[in-house]
């Protein structure tokens with residue numbers, strides 16, 4: 502069908518291997534992995550778009566892959582380096598927190614999606630310097646007090662914790678605000694976004710659809726805060742199976758009678774809904790205690806006692822360490838550079854005289870990945886290496 506792409510496997514200027522470089526006047530890179538050549542960006546728009554085309558040598562034709570994950574914004578040119586299951590894309594971008602992106606081509610997530618969708622799949626994720634503390638998943642039957650515990654925690658530690666705002670198809674209750682308590686959504690819209698891979702997890706709960714978008718979690722982590730998810734047991738199981746490394750806590754009521762009392766006293770559900778939630782609670786408690794999904798079970802009898810246990814679990818029962826400085830997670834790249842890969846390190850050669858040195862990007866401890874963020878990047882100025 503199509504013509505094979507012009508391959509630019511090497512950075513011709515410095516003779517480096519495994520560096521797919523920007524070609525003059527052609528704002529795209531090509532990276533060949535086995536029988537496939539991945540073309541990122543395009544000649545027709547003079548910027549890096551999230552456009553990706555694949556030339557399959559076996560089929561002898563171009564394939565338009567399904568592109569999942571967080572897509573990069575446009576920029577004027579980029580370099581690409583292949584690591585074992587993904588391509589690192591360094592945007593020619595002066596924004597210190599937006600230059601490193603990953604296009605996953607053969608990670609576990611991509612392989613799962615290829616199987617599910619039956620198409621060629623690639624997935625973007627944004628690279629982030631350093632790590633954040635593991636998100637915390639809190640589950641338990643309706644009315645047990647999850648929301649109460651979470652709001653006390655967020656009030657006491659506003660700079661440490663952030664809430665993952667879920668999507669739901671249920672109607673808003675009296676004081677609930679769209680975008681704060683939930684993203685209140687139409688079922689058809691949410692179903693389409695689920696198909697598009699925008700959700701980390703979703704489940705039908707008490708007759709409505711609920712889900713955690715990838716962005717909901719990443720926005721909290723990007724702000725340097727520890728993300729708290731309030732989701733049901735099915736959702737917790739899905740997160741456990743996802744790329745996200747989290748701590749899983751199940752909150753149990755002291756008794757079914759007390760649970761019913763709390764639900765009724767809250768007064769937010771109709772009688773029919775209360776009965777449905779109570780019926781579901783029994784199964785949720787059984788699964789919570791026995792599924793192997795949860796790392797910890799807390800009983801919410803006396804609120805202050807349960808809250809103290811939660812704080813202890815999260816390591817906030819004593820001195821509170823300040824949150825990481827967001828500036829420490831940013832790094833400037835020079836305007837003109839070329840790249841190559843060397844044993845889990847990417848060497849960035851500064852071509853202009855603005856910085857007369859090299860920068861090493863350490864990618865040996867990557868965490869997370871598509872469809873969210875790839876964390877654990879470490880940029881080291883080579884001058885520092887000489888001193889050490």
Ligand SMILES: Nc1ncnc2c1ncn2[C@@H]1O[C@H](COP(=O)(O)OP(=O)(O)OP(=O)(O)O)[C@@H](O)[C@H]1O
Pocket residue numbers: 641642643644645646647648649650763764766767801802803804805
């Ligand atoms: N330890 C406790 N003792 C007595 N009442 C409590 C306790 N914890 C929470 N409550 C009350 O129980 C009711 C239900 O709590 P909450 O709304 O936090 O539950 P939830 O688990 O978040 O429910 P849902 O899953 O439906 O959102 C609220 O009125 C709250 O004030």
Ligand SMILES: Nc1nc2c(ncn2[C@@H]2O[C@H](COP(=O)(O)O)[C@@H](O)[C@H]2O)c(=O)[nH]1
Pocket residue numbers: 640641642643647667668671702703704706707711712713731732733734735736737
């Ligand atoms: N799987 C998910 N479950 C969620 C999510 N957000 C909330 N929930 C759970 O739904 C029930 C009911 O909540 P309510 O606000 O209607 O009372 C409760 O158990 C929540 O934990 C989600 O994104 N995914």
